Amino acid sequence: MLQRAMAQGPARQTRIAYAIDPRFPGGTSSAVAAELGAVAGMASVRVHPVHSRMFRDRPVSPRLAECLASLGIALAAEGETIRGDLVILHNPACLKFQDQAGFQIIARHLVVVTHENFLRPGDAPSFDVAKCLGQIDRASLCARKSLAPISAVNRASIQSWARTNDLPAGWDLLPEDWFNICDAPLRPATDRPRDRRGRHSRPGLEKFPPLRDLELCFPAHAESNVILGADLLMRLPELPTHWRLYPFGGLDLSRYFEMIDFLPYFTSPMWRESYGRVLAEGVAAGKVVLSDPQTAMTFQGAVVATTPAGVDGIIARMIADPGLYRAQVAEGQEIIARHGAGQFRALLERLFPDLFPTRLERVS
């Protein structure tokens, strides 16, 4: 009898409902796509579109559409109540331009994954957090409501925000970070690194450091400097001729990674990556990635922490000592591998033991 019951599994599969604006470009959609792939085998998954005012005229993210198609998941009808044992709402910032959520949630546990930092460096607000959380709070009937930070940096910004603002009553913070799944294939490092530098990002000015810092990262004496996602930069009147600029999506990522060995990545000092998916992609592609200490912290050594002024020296040392380069990439990939789908499933089991009880092995 026991054997039969075990063979049949739980009496009812855990139901997970995702609430996401499927038009998010970049990191959020990529992270959700990877997450859906990881979770699909664990539970019954339903995906609800949230049509926020943030993306009025944008299509569904191709990455997400592709993922849904491959998993055979159709988007739920708009307006349908979002129900589940666990409802996961990704990136509440999408609600910042509206006053009403436009959806209803009924769940045992609502998790709101905070893809954006609540505060910017200097503690200025990133978006109207209270407005977004308030909408969700009013629209949801749940036994528990939690915020899920995606990194230590992200967690710190939420905690800092909560010190001077009030979270809606009854909300808590999950004890572990809801990291982005990095499922990109790991490529070996080159044996002979050259001074070929590059960076890729969306084109917003928040993604770029001051021009003098960008010049330090991509100097004239480098063999090549490739900047992908330079749509806005390309509109500046006077630019260094030693920069090869491509608009966002203007170069295939695999081709781009073939063109570089080092990826110095700095942002505007007034903004910070909450996770930094592009950095993880660089490490997975077998490149040495350099960034500021706070951004690098998320990757626990996989990304070299430095300043724009320190980039040249590090690159020079690694070119002179390719072993150092290879060691950095190897160590980085080992760390990145900890952000895989399996680790994410384990995270869910730790976070929600009542929804995902430890599986028993079948015995005959």
Place this chain on the structure above:
Amino acid sequence: MILIEAGEISERGMDAKLIVADQLSRLGHRVVLDDRTLPPDLGRHHAYEAAPFAADLSGLALDHLLMLGAETLTDEILLRLRTLDLAPDARMTALGRFGDVQARISAQSRLAFAACREPDIIDLNELIGPGFPDRAMTPLCTRIAHRDPARPPRLALVLTQECFEDPSILLPDLAVMDAMPDYSLVVIAPGQAKTQIMQSAWSGLRVLNFSELMPTALARRLDAVAFLGDAVPGERMATLAIEVLGRGGVVLDATGPGILAGAGAPIVRVPAALAALDAHLRRLVLPNLAEIGRRNLQDDWLVRRDLKHLERALGLEPARRDSVTDQPRRTLFFPTNGVGLGHARRAVLVAGEVQRGEQPVFAAFPSCVDLVRQSGFPCLPLVQRSDRQPQEHANDILTWLRLRRVLRRGDRLVFDGGYVFDSVHRVIHERDLDAVWIRRGLFQPGAGTPASADRASDFRAVIVPSEAFDELNAPVTGLQRVHRVGPIVDLADPMGADERETRRSELSRQLGRGFDQLVVSMLGAGVAADRSAQLQLIAALCDGQPGCLHLAIIWPGGAVPPGLSRWPSTRVVQTRHALALCRIADAVVSAAGYNSFHELLYHRVPAIFIPQMAPFMDDQERRTRAAADRGLAVTVGADEFLQLERELVTFLRGETAGRLAQALASVTLPAPGTRDAARIVCGDDAEAGGWA
């Protein structure tokens, strides 16, 4: 140094930057606009307004960036911020009217990302309350300072283009209001409507277009402003309303829907129909104008919009401004250069009479500077117009900048010229100058109302120096406050025969050349007409006369005909003592500009006149004909070479000169009006001149 930017590149953004730059600079703060942000097709009025502030930022120490319209930030502006080389400790403050918290956060974040520093954000709706229109990029603040209304009060009617749908009804109504003695009227309308009025039978109306003057400058000379139509036409006019209120003036809402009155401002609702408005104004508003204005100044709505609140919110220390109350009023004469030196010479004569009470100064173009300085007056040099300048008004912008630098509020400006430049028009309003216009008459038939007639009301008085002969003094139409005075002419002491001989000997010694007969020619600068052929003819004739010396007087900047100085008996001369030479000459051949003509006439110098005629000039033919008809001069047409030869030969024989001298000696001429003009300049209008 505060750099002012706007969230979008547009006419609205440009207006907002200019208005705020003007307001802050008036508070004594140093402000600058990035000259790269000026659109290439910058309009004429914007070009003037931007000139005091526009600069190449390289090398400037910018310690504060002020962003207007932060709710409208475009990528173009954000990119520009990214390239700005601000000092590390430079502050950035953004003003906006934000719909909600998120709009404010978005603006703050975008600015921070672009400029790589955190901005201070000021929500104007919170600081000073809503604007009208609601989304105004301009702060709509004013410096509050009480001022009593003028007598009669000065009223502006602001009309939208829609008001001009039926000009056959509107314009006569405006004309009726303009004729009312209870108030002095100015119409403020779109450029198209202004043209419409100026081309109509009611061209005598005083009309300004929306962008012709800064609202601050315009408000200085207004006691009340009424808005008609269906809307407040843009932020400049909304600023005008606030500025008028801030000076203790009254704003009247005659819009159909009552737009202004609904904004909560201390605004008086009045009838929208012009015919009813006039009666309402005269019976109810104007008698109480001062009291309404005083109450307005205490209204919370206005008090909240005091510019000092914004100044404080921006963290700006109130700048110390020098008190000008103890400094004596300065009188500045500005003669245009015209074709010759006539304007400058006339202005020097009037200034010479004014000088007894105060020390006038001059601003003059290069051709006149020496004349002015040698007459004993300090002179600020101006830049002459040139075809090499990028726009036709480029030099006038410089003139304006120089005038506004030297003139203080309440100073006096005396302009002598035919066309009132934008520089003059602007500086009069901006500095609230006591302005006088010396404008000689005798326009050519068909010239009609002079182009500057609409600017005549900028001046307290328009002085028209008379012609010597009555038939030339036609009534002046289309201008108000016109004073006609006697001819303004330089009168030298009488010269006896002995003195004349002494001076001829002295000239002979100076030139190192003896002569029996002296011919002086003064045929102009060559701008209005080419007189090369006449000069060559005179030189050739003199060369054929033994003992004859020809002095060809050329004005500064005038062209010297090629080869003229190669005639042995001709000397090309540049002098400010032309009259003295004419008085010792045996024959004078001259153009008939106002000054030359009257100086020769009043000094009884026989002369042959060759009138210069160009469309933009006075009617020299009529002037010379009037003298010739009285037997006081000989007139020769520009193309009558044979007659010129005959008349000059006869002159040198002494026949004509004697006859003319006899007639000149007996003619009675009107008393000169130089002193009267000076009295009018000094404000003694009642005693001087007469209404024309």
